[in-house]
Amino acid sequence: MIAKSATKPAKQSLWPEGRQSAVALAFDVDGPTGDAxxxxxxxxxxxxxxxxxxxxWRALPRLLDLLAAYGLKATFFVPTWVVExxxxxxxxxxxxxxxxxxxxxxxxxxxxxxxxxQLDIMERSRHIFQxxxxxxxxxxxxxxxxxxxxxxxxxxxxxxxxxxxxxxxxRPYFHRTPRGRGLVEIPGRWDIDDYTALAYTEEPDFPIGLxxxxxxxxxxxxxxxxxxxxxxxxxxxTTILHPKVCARPGRLAILEGLFKAIAAHGxxxxxxxxxxxxxxxxxxxxxxxx
Amino acid sequence: MTSKAFEGFWxxxxxxxxxVSVIFDDGLDAVAQAxxxxxxxxxxxxWQYGAARGVERLCNAFxxxxxxxxxxxxxxxxxxxxxxxxxxxxxxxxxxxxxxDFERYxxxxxxxxxxxxxxxxxxxxxxxxxxxxxxRLAAGNWPRHFDRLLVEAGYSWSASLNGDxxxxxxxxxxxxxxxxxxxxxxxxxxxxxxxxxxxxxSRIPSYEAVLGNWIAEFDAYRKYGLCYVIxxxxxxxxxxxxxxxxxxxxxxxxxxxxxxxxxxxxVARWHASKVIAAPADHPINVYEAYVDEEQAxxx
Numbered sequence: 001m002i003a004k005s006a007t008k009p010a011k012q013s014l015w016p017e018g019r020q021s022a023v024a025l026a027f028d029v030d031g032p033t034g035d036a037x038x039x040x041x042x043x044x045x046x047x048x049x050x051x052x053x054x055x056x057w058r059a060l061p062r063l064l065d066l067l068a069a070y071g072l073k074a075t076f077f078v079p080t081w082v083v084e085x086x087x088x089x090x091x092x093x094x095x096x097x098x099x100x101x102x103x104x105x106x107x108x109x110x111x112x113x114x115x116x117x118q119l120d121i122m123e124r125s126r127h128i129f130q131x132x133x134x135x136x137x138x139x140x141x142x143x144x145x146x147x148x149x150x151x152x153x154x155x156x157x158x159x160x161x162x163x164x165x166x167x168x169x170x171r172p173y174f175h176r177t178p179r180g181r182g183l184v185e186i187p188g189r190w191d192i193d194d195y196t197a198l199a200y201t202e203e204p205d206f207p208i209g210l211x212x213x214x215x216x217x218x219x220x221x222x223x224x225x226x227x228x229x230x231x232x233x234x235x236x237x238t239t240i241l242h243p244k245v246c247a248r249p250g251r252l253a254i255l256e257g258l259f260k261a262i263a264a265h266g267x268x269x270x271x272x273x274x275x276x277x278x279x280x281x282x283x284x285x286x287x288x289x290x
Numbered sequence: 291m292t293s294k295a296f297e298g299f300w301x302x303x304x305x306x307x308x309x310v311s312v313i314f315d316d317g318l319d320a321v322a323q324a325x326x327x328x329x330x331x332x333x334x335x336x337w338q339y340g341a342a343r344g345v346e347r348l349c350n351a352f353x354x355x356x357x358x359x360x361x362x363x364x365x366x367x368x369x370x371x372x373x374x375x376x377x378x379x380x381x382x383x384x385x386x387x388x389x390x391d392f393e394r395y396x397x398x399x400x401x402x403x404x405x406x407x408x409x410x411x412x413x414x415x416x417x418x419x420x421x422x423x424x425x426r427l428a429a430g431n432w433p434r435h436f437d438r439l440l441v442e443a444g445y446s447w448s449a450s451l452n453g454d455x456x457x458x459x460x461x462x463x464x465x466x467x468x469x470x471x472x473x474x475x476x477x478x479x480x481x482x483x484x485x486x487x488x489x490x491x492s493r494i495p496s497y498e499a500v501l502g503n504w505i506a507e508f509d510a511y512r513k514y515g516l517c518y519v520i521x522x523x524x525x526x527x528x529x530x531x532x533x534x535x536x537x538x539x540x541x542x543x544x545x546x547x548x549x550x551x552x553x554x555x556x557v558a559r560w561h562a563s564k565v566i567a568a569p570a571d572h573p574i575n576v577y578e579a580y581v582d583e584e585q586a587x588x589x
Contacts, residue, residue, distance in 0.1 A: 209490015
């Protein structure tokens with residue numbers, strides 16, 4: 001028998017005093033934006049449009065009620081087309097003390113956009129957030145797949161301080177730019193993206209093979225297992241949830257089960273905005289030491 | 291905006307509405323996806339099972355639960371299975387239009403559309419014991435201002451679009467009873483090897499999990515005071531192994547005395563009587579605004 005070497009590092013919390021883990025609940029309020037709006041096919045597909053519009057119209061208000069009931073803060077990544085068309089629903093996000101952040105205007109695919117196009121989208125979004133909601137967001141989550149090589153630096157120069165786009169870690173880290181440290185990244189994982197278990201549409205088909213909608217009870221167990229795993233290891237957990245998918249009436253109960261699991265750990269979970277986590281991470285890692 | 295429908299929203303002091311609907315296409319839905327199915331007798335019989343056995347089994351379950359349901363039937367299916375519909379379905383249930391023969395209304399002009407909409411309504415009315423007033427879009431996209439055409443063809447409500455979980459009105463006064471795909475049986479249970487349904491040949495899911503989802507949705511619709519519309523197909527849940535799911539769901543729904551369990555036409559008439567226009571930020575109106583904006587941009 002070979003003795004195991006001691007590989008466990010000494011426990012040192014990454015988070016403020018008394019907090020074991022960080023939770024950045026995050027929701028992408030896409031509404032009807034996305035590929036079908038970008039390619040114009042949505043113009044002739046009111047059934048699909050109304051499925052997406054259900055998100056800001058019906059799902060978001062109920063989700064905000066549920067978050068309020070559990071006293072949880074969250075971050076909402078909102079394409080600004082949605083802000084323009086459902087201003088009162090979006091204003092409530094801020095009124096309820098949540099964070100709003102960038103997610104494109106039409107939910108554009110950044111990897112398909114030139115540097116200038118990306119900048120135009122960001123400027124358009126910033127203008128809408130400022131004029132319609134009186135807020136200048138500091139966060140960004142890349143809509144629809146990948147971003148391009150220049151995006152991280154472009155965002156940083158634009159004044160964004162964090163991104164929640166990548167998949168390759170389970171705690172925050174810094175993007176690198178030729179001029180040093182860039183955005184804070186708060187990575188998520190597909191495991192806690194509601195599309196993987198619950199989203200289902202026909203024409204356009206999602207998933208492409210039209211796999212089944214998962215059993216809600218199993219989904220709740222998986223999501224809770226994800227949270228508990230991150231909490232146990234003292235990491236930073238963010239979610240990739242969409243009101244139109246996860247905040248449909250029967251699925252709010254899945255979220256409620258998850259919120260109960262988070263609340264059960266009390267103050268040892270630092271459940272806060274992505275921006276708070278990013279600011280903390282910046283403060284804890286002075287640039288010269290990085 | 292509050293989460294719960296206000297008290298007194300539903301008639302007779304009820305908390306929510308529930309509609310049991312059946313979509314009886316006799317395989318037309320599958321042929322629309324895979325036209326060669328008609329020459330494949332083994333595969334096509336998967337769908338023909340509905341008329342052979344499923345319709346009667348569903349009706350027996352409905353009779354046991356003492357409920358009346360809403361059936362959506364294409365005109366050609368009504369002609370082919372007239373006796374079945376007359377004897378088994380029409381005496382206890384309402385029959386509504388699922389078009390004529392899976393035609394695409396977004397690919398024909400208004401006069402051709404009007405002819406088929408009227409033909410379907412007339413043919414079904416000759417079989418149904420109710421006056422046919424409702425329509426469910428079977429194939430293709432909902433053309434712009436199709437609500438006006440439906441009203442002109444004699445329909446007063448539709449169960450085709452989404453965007454809400456209580457009824458709403460189109461600008462023409464046509465009532466929409468929104469339907470949600472997670473409350474259909476087909477996405478869960480449809481299966482055939484070749485041609486492949488679903489495309490990815492997904493596993494048939496746990497029955498218990500499917501029932502769990504349908505009940506979770508019902509409980510939430512009741513909690514929030516909404517209009518629950520379960521959508522069944524004879525070939526998928528009218529089977530010996532799955533009829534128990536229907537029975538269990540109906541037993542659950544009928545165990546509450548505050549649920550307005552009725553037909554879609556009843557709900558549509560009740561909504562129409564209130565004469566409430568959908569607000570500007572309702573999905574149906576935002577869709578209209580969206581198309582207007584895009585057309586203005588192109589000009």
